[in-house]
Structure formats: C-alpha cells, structure tokens
Amino acid sequence: MRKLQLLSTLIVFLWAHGAESQARAATQSKPNIVMILMDDLGYGDIGSYGAPDAKTPNIDRIAREGVKLTDFYANASNCSPTRTGFITGRYQQRYDIEWPLGAVDGDSIRGVLPSATSLPRLLKNAGYATGLIGKWHLGWEPQFSPIRHGFDEFWGFLSGYDDYYSHIGEYDHHDLYHNETAINDTTYLTDFFTLHATSFIEAHKSEPFFMEVSYNATHWPFQGPGLKPGQRTRANMVRDGTRADYVAILERADRGVGDILATLDKLHLSNNTLVIFTSDNGGEWLSRNAPLFHRKSTLWEGGIRVPLLMRWPAQLPRGIVSKQVGITMDLTASILAVANASAPSTYKPEGINLIPALKNRTVQDRTLFWRITSLGRNQHAVRQGHLKYLRDGQSEFIYDLSTDIGERHDLAFARSSRLPGFRKLVAAWEADVDSSRAELRH
Numbered sequence: 428m429r430k431l432q433l434l435s436t437l438i439v440f441l442w443a444h445g446a447e448s449q450a451r452a453a454t455q456s457k458p459n460i461v462m463i464l465m466d467d468l469g470y471g472d473i474g475s476y477g478a479p480d481a482k483t484p485n486i487d488r489i490a491r492e493g494v495k496l497t498d499f500y501a502n503a504s505n506c507s508p509t510r511t512g513f514i515t516g517r518y519q520q521r522y523d524i525e526w527p528l529g530a531v532d533g534d535s536i537r538g539v540l541p542s543a544t545s546l547p548r549l550l551k552n553a554g555y556a557t558g559l560i561g562k563w564h565l566g567w568e569p570q571f572s573p574i575r576h577g578f579d580e581f582w583g584f585l586s587g588y589d590d591y592y593s594h595i596g597e598y599d600h601h602d603l604y605h606n607e608t609a610i611n612d613t614t615y616l617t618d619f620f621t622l623h624a625t626s627f628i629e630a631h632k633s634e635p636f637f638m639e640v641s642y643n644a645t646h647w648p649f650q651g652p653g654l655k656p657g658q659r660t661r662a663n664m665v666r667d668g669t670r671a672d673y674v675a676i677l678e679r680a681d682r683g684v685g686d687i688l689a690t691l692d693k694l695h696l697s698n699n700t701l702v703i704f705t706s707d708n709g710g711e712w713l714s715r716n717a718p719l720f721h722r723k724s725t726l727w728e729g730g731i732r733v734p735l736l737m738r739w740p741a742q743l744p745r746g747i748v749s750k751q752v753g754i755t756m757d758l759t760a761s762i763l764a765v766a767n768a769s770a771p772s773t774y775k776p777e778g779i780n781l782i783p784a785l786k787n788r789t790v791q792d793r794t795l796f797w798r799i800t801s802l803g804r805n806q807h808a809v810r811q812g813h814l815k816y817l818r819d820g821q822s823e824f825i826y827d828l829s830t831d832i833g834e835r836h837d838l839a840f841a842r843s844s845r846l847p848g849f850r851k852l853v854a855a856w857e858a859d860v861d862s863s864r865a866e867l868r869h
Contacts, residue, residue: 457554457635458739458765459700461628461691462758463684464513464639466506466562466646468734469710471717472677476734478715481674485685486736489704493738494785495748498828500795500810501708502755504723504730506587507564509707509755510641511539514546514565514576516759516776518796520860526801528564529587529597538566541576544774546759547637548577553768556631559583560624561641574606581606582623589643591616591650591676592659615652617644617676621683625690632694637762640687644680649713651675673713698740701765703758706733720834726797726808726817728834739765743785751784752793752810796856807853814842816849825849 470476473483475490502512502519507528511519519525528534541548547557558580559573564587566572573581584603586596592615596602603610603619612619624640649668650659652675684704691697709730710716711723721727735753737743742765756778763770764780784791797808807818813829823846825838839846 460637460762461702462639463704464641465706466643467711468645468706469714469716470719470732471715481677483681485681489736489738492745494743496735498750498752499735500731500754501733504708504725506707510565512756513759516756516778518777518860521863523864527587535567538571544770545576549768549770550637550766551577553766556634556636558627558638561620562643572607588646617679617683621686624687628690642680644676652679670713701739704736718833726806749785751790753781754795757781809849809852
C-alpha cells in the first residue's frame with residue numbers, strides 16, 4: 428500500500444512539474460523585443476546605409492544578421508510626434524502632438540496621456556516585463572510619465588534633449604530619473620543608458636520582456652565622450668559642433684548597441700529576440716542624409732526617411748534588403764502581433780504588421796501621410812506606391828521615388844492629372860484625423 432501511495436505521489440509530482448515546465452516554456456516562447464530608437468540619425472549615417480566616415484560595426488551586425496529596409500519612414504520629421512505614433516500606434520495628429528514638445532510657449536503642461544492601448548500597457552497585459560531606457564519627450568507632468576503608460580521601469584529623461592554630462596534638459600532643469608524619482612549620476616549619458624539596458628535584460632532573462640532603448644544620440648548638444656569639464660559647455664555645442672563630434676557620439680552609441688547584442692548572446696536569448704533599430708526622424712545639420720534631399724523638420728525625404736534594421740533569427744531571413752514601405756506605427760503593430768497581445772475592440776491601430784512581408788520577401792503597397800502646419804512651415808506629403816506628392820507652402824511636387832530618391836526631378840507638370848487625386852487624399856485624411864482629435868484630447 429505504501430509503495431502504491433509513493434508511486435501515486437510521484438506521478439502527481441511529475442505531472443505537476445511537467446505542466447509547470449510546459450507553462451514556463453509557453454511563456455518563454457514569446458519573443459523578447461528590443462526597440463533601439465536613435466535621435467536625429469541621418470539616413471546615410473551608418474555603414475550599412477553607406478556612411479564613409481562613421482564606424483558602426485554593431486549596428487551593421489543587425490543588418491548582416493537580419494533585414495534592412497530601404498523605404499522606411501518616421502511618423503513625423505520631429506521627435507515628439509513620431510514617439511506619439513509609436514506609443515499609440517496611430518497618427519499623432521489624433522493626439523494633437525504635431526511638433527516637438529517644448530518648441531512653443533505652453534508646451535510644458537502638454538503631453539500624451541496614458542490609456543489602456545498605450546503600447547507598453549498592452550504588452551504588460553500580455554505578460555511582458557516592460558522597460559524604457561532613455562528619452563521620453565511625451566510630457567513633463569506626472570500624469571504623462573512612462574510609468575503611467577505601462578512601463579515597469581524607466582531610466583531616462585523627459586525633455587527633448589539632455590546634456591550628456593550635466594544632465595540638464597529643457598527649461599534648464601535637471602532631467603534624469605529612475606521611474607518618477609530624480610537621480611544624480613555623472614556617467615556619460617549614452618553609457619548610462621547602455622548600462623541600464625544590459626541590466627534590464629539580465630534582470631528579466633527568464634521572462635518575456637519589451638525594452639525600448641531610446642538613445643539621445645545623435646541629438647545636440649554635440650558632446651562626444653571623454654570631454655574634460657572645460658570642453659563640455661552646452662551653449663557652444665549646439666550650433667558649433669563638427670562632424671567629428673557627431674561621429675564620436677554615434678560611434679559611442681554603436682558600442683552600446685554592441686553591449687546589448689552581446690548580453691543577448693551571453694544569455695542565449697538572441698535567437699528568440701526581435702531587435703529593431705531605427706530613428707525618430709531624419710538627420711539634422713551635422714547628419715549625413717545622402718542620397719536624400721533636405722533634413723529634419725521638413726517633409727522632404729531627408730526629414731522623414733530613416734534607417735530600419737530588424738533581426739529575429741528564429742523568424743526572419745538573414746542578410747536581406749527589403750523595399751517594403753513602412754512607417755513608425757507599423758513597428759507598433761508588428762510588436763503587438765509577435766507578442767500576441769490583445770487590445771480592446773475600440774482600438775484601431777493604423778500601422779500594419781511588417782513581419783509577414785519580411786518573412787515571405789514580398790512587398791505590400793502602402794499609402795502614408797504626413798503634415799506640418801506649425802513653427803512657420805506648412806507642408807503636406809503623401810507616399811502612394813512609388814509616387815510621392817509634396818505640397819510645400821503653395822508649391823506642389825510629384826516625385827517617382829523608385830528612380831529619384833533624391834527628389835531632383837519634379838513630375839508635377841508631366842503628371843498633372845494626378846494632382847487632383849492627391850489633393851483629395853490629403854483632404855480626406857486631414858478631415859479624418861482632425862475629426863477624432865477632439866474626442867481623443869484630454
């Protein structure tokens with residue numbers, strides 16, 4: 428009888444242990460997600476996109492081991508709007524965030540309020556540990572904080588920029604936080620973010636995690652690593668920087684990317700981790716945007732087309748180049764899809780899941796929209812297929828981006844029959860995003 432009891436106990440133990448192991452395996456089969464978001468990085472600033480002067484072997488490793496997209500766009504030509512598009516998965520116009528917060532009087536009390544459909548909240552509900560390391564720039568007030576949006580942990584700053592050494596941000600306030608508590612630290616900011624990114628991976632290696640690493644590199648002030656105290660003056664590092672300063676900032680961030688990848692390797696997490704690398708908008712005046720025209724804060728290609736690299740060895744092909752057109756909020760949709768995260772039926776994401784097209788090496792046609800109607804600039808743009816319509820002030824342009832990536836050959840006269848259709852597209856899109864803005868604003 429005793430032997431029978433022992434045997435029964437053993438069977439129950441083994442069954443329970445097996446069930447627990449299966450549950451743990453099912454949880455761990457969810458991919459980890461690492462989103463690396465650069466700041467003001469130019470389209471041609473890294474080696475895999477043709478940079479002749481910057482050494483970016485770690486970023487280029489993502490391209491070599493994953494997928495490089497040539498026709499990817501930021502949601503906007505500036506940071507706060509693009510970040511709004513990423514966190515919400517929808518056009519930022521619906522949230523009345525159309526310029527960098529801090530650019531006009533009264534911005535210090537504005538921001539993006541958290542909701543049940545904030546990206547980190549949806550991932551947290553799906554069983555993910557969530558962390559933001561780096562720049563936020565979606566509101567200074569406590570009600571806008573990353574923690575309220577669903578991030579379990581935040582190491583970073585709230586402003587549009589931060590001094591790399593003193594950690595003084597906009598409005599000349601100290602701006603470095605752990606969660607919602609101000610902290611003091613003397614570490615070079617890029618290295619500070621890398622340290623906490625690798626620590627976050629270590630802390631959550633046994634559970635699925637989503638980590639956004641939002642480097643302030645390569646945004647001004649152009650303070651490279653290793654500067655002596657007398658060389659760090661912020662005032663003369665905004666407009667008086669050099670390309671060499673810029674490259675030093677970029678290469679330090681590349682080293683940080685290398686540390687993140689090495690941590691994934693060390694913990695045997697690389698195979699089932701989706702790593703995404705991109706920028707919040709086009710490069711500024713020290714950036715290399717070649718072969719594109721113009722730069723940040725415009726809707727010419729140099730202001731909105733950005734690098735995108737995606738690596739997920741378990742699912743994505745290795746070392747391919749895709750011409751799939753995409754936009755920042757597609758990353759939101761892709762992340763939610765791979766995480767199998769459910770959302771309320773009222774949530775209407777406006778991006779698409781890019782993973783199937785990249786896995787199958789197909790290309791899906793897209794129609795995307797942009798708008799700037801502030802800060803002295805009035806521009807509208809549409810990309811439909813390979814054609815781009817741009818209205819800059821009162822001037823209208825059409826470019827065939829399949830043959831004219833640099834926007835040098837205006838086809839508005841030759842294809843004037845297309846102009847009315849583009850105008851109608853813009854008008855319908857504007858009416859849609861503006862009609863929902865009132866109900867979404869808080």
